[in-house]
Amino acid sequence: MWPDLFKLMVEGFDINIKVKNLRWYIIALVCLGTIVNYLSRSSLSIAAPQVMSDLNFTEKEYSWIVSAFQICYTIAQPIAGYIIDMIGLKVGFFIFAIAWSLFNMAHAFAGGWVSLAFLRGGMGLTEAAAIPAGMKASAEWFPAKERGIAGGLFNAGTSVGAMLAPPLVVWAMLTFENSGLGTEMAFIITGGVGILFAITWYLIYRSPAKHSWLTKKELDYIEQGQEKHLVANDGKPAIKEILKQRNFWGLAIARFLADPAWGTLSFWMPLYLTSVMHLPLKEIAMFAWLPFLAADFGCVAGGFMAKFFMEKLHMTTLNARRTSFTIGAILMLAIGFVSIVKDPYVAIALMSVGGFAHQTLSTVVITMSADLFKKNEVATVVGLAGSAAWIGQLSFTLVLGALVAIIGYGPFFISLSIFDVIGAVVLWVLLKEPASQTVAHCQMKKATAAAY
Structure with a gap:
């Protein structure tokens, strides 16, 4: 019994079955993880009033507790990404999921x-x-044309988790x-859910080349739809080399x-x-969740837009992503009008447009990490750029907190409306099309059409 159990834990469920469209079940598993x-991340904010009463501390100390998470999360993203690239996604994510659940x-x-x-x-260190x-x-x-949709689906799990x-x-x-254990059990139960997910992840997840459930037809479809110049090499991610690349700084900026924008909607709305x-x-309570519902739709909208531009307008992967980001940036202009409207329901509607637009362009720019860097560098690049994102969020929050009582919210909503337009310009100016991508673009279209 025990040898069989150990083998199961090490190798996973290598049963002799084939699952059609397995890639979508895999991304559903990733979505479950988010x-x-x-x-887990939201459990304290819900229980905070009771926890503050039980442990006898004030809002001032609570702000330090929240800041501890934010600072550690910001620092840890590139570290977590590097570790996952080094030891592999299956084992790496399993370790981090167990760790955040225990914390x-x-x-x-x-x-x-x-x-x-x-x-x-x-x-913060582990959830990063x-x-x-x-x-x-x-x-x-x-494959490249579906990567944005997949990224949007797993990213939508962030809003679902916060709502659950x-x-x-x-x-x-x-x-x-x-029993006097109300708050204690809230943390134990939410942490226990994380432990169950981690075990499920470890048993099921493997890379496409190693997954016994994957059909050869689907494996060919995935491999032929991916950029050959981004195949992982055997070396570890070279952080110094990544930081020298203009493509990285375009994504980070x-x-x-x-x-x-996301920090403002989450903490200040x-x-x-x-x-x-x-x-x-x-x-x-009745209406403030609408921007987050709109954000869920935005998570997948960018992926579908990019797929449309690649398939119907024959754009390269990079140009399809940049165009999708630009559309999201233009939609973000709506949030600037929050500064002048007087009707709260109109303000919520405008912020809902902003939530949709933000998650559209945010998912697109995160997906670009996989479009421009090798597979053994993707998690590291996402983590490094994620730190830049959180630094931007923290900086804006600190400035807003210091000045909102003096100048009001208006200038901040106007700033949010133009930040992403500047970001779109940065992507068009700084990002460089990989030399081999333009040539590979036509070949990839023919190969994927023949595979499926």
Whole structure:
């Protein structure tokens, strides 16, 4: 029994079956991982009032706890991406998922705000692996024309996880309230879900070339639809060489300019609707989730747009992505009008357009990491650019917090409306089409059409 169990854990489910369109089931598994990631991440914010009361600390200490996560997450993204590129996606993501789940469960045993801040920092260090891992999976399992759709699907899990957290955490708190372990069980349950996902991931995931469930027809379709010049080599990711490339800095600058919009929607929108628009709390609960629903649709819209441009307009992969990003940037102009409208529902509608536009262009620019870098560099590049994105978000948040009482929200919404237009210009100016991509473009179209 035990030798068989050990073999199962090491090799996974190598049963003799073939699954049609396996790549979509794999990306669904990755999406589940991002859902679990954001479920764990959001658990503290839902339980925060009770935790603050139980451990006797104030909003000031809570802000330090939140900052510990944000700082560690920013620092860890390139490190997590590098580790995943080095040791492989299957083992790497498994280790990080186990680690963030254990840190989450350990919240139940925190004795004060200092220990809680330490645990949140640990979660920041480990949860930073989710987006680099998801993008690496998209790079391995999908041809170029479908890669943006796959990236959007797994990225949509971030919003789903955030939406699932409130009912699950509140249910746990109410169910175990009489035992005095309500908040503790909320963390243990959400952490336990992460452990179950990690085990499932390890048993099921393998690269396309090693997956026994994959049909030869689908493997040929994936390989023939990918750029031959981006095949992984045997070396480790060369961070110094990556940082010397203009393509990297184009992606990093665009993400630095794009991410403040998401931070504003996530952390400042409810406060804006309350303090400026004077919207009652009940109505905020009824309508403030709409921008995030729109964002879910935006996650996949960019991928479908790029696929359309590649198939119908015969654009190269890079130009299709840049065009999709530019369309998203133009749509982002809508959020600037929030600064002048007086109706709160119009403001929410405009922010919903902004949420859709942001996730459209954000998913596109993250996907470009797989379009421009070798497969053994993708997670590292996504992590490095992700740090730039979070630095942009943190910087904008600090400036907004310092000046909003003096100049109001208007200038900040106007800034958000033009940041991505600047980002689009950066992508068109800085990104360089790989020399072999233009030639390979025509060959790839013929090969993929013949394979499927």
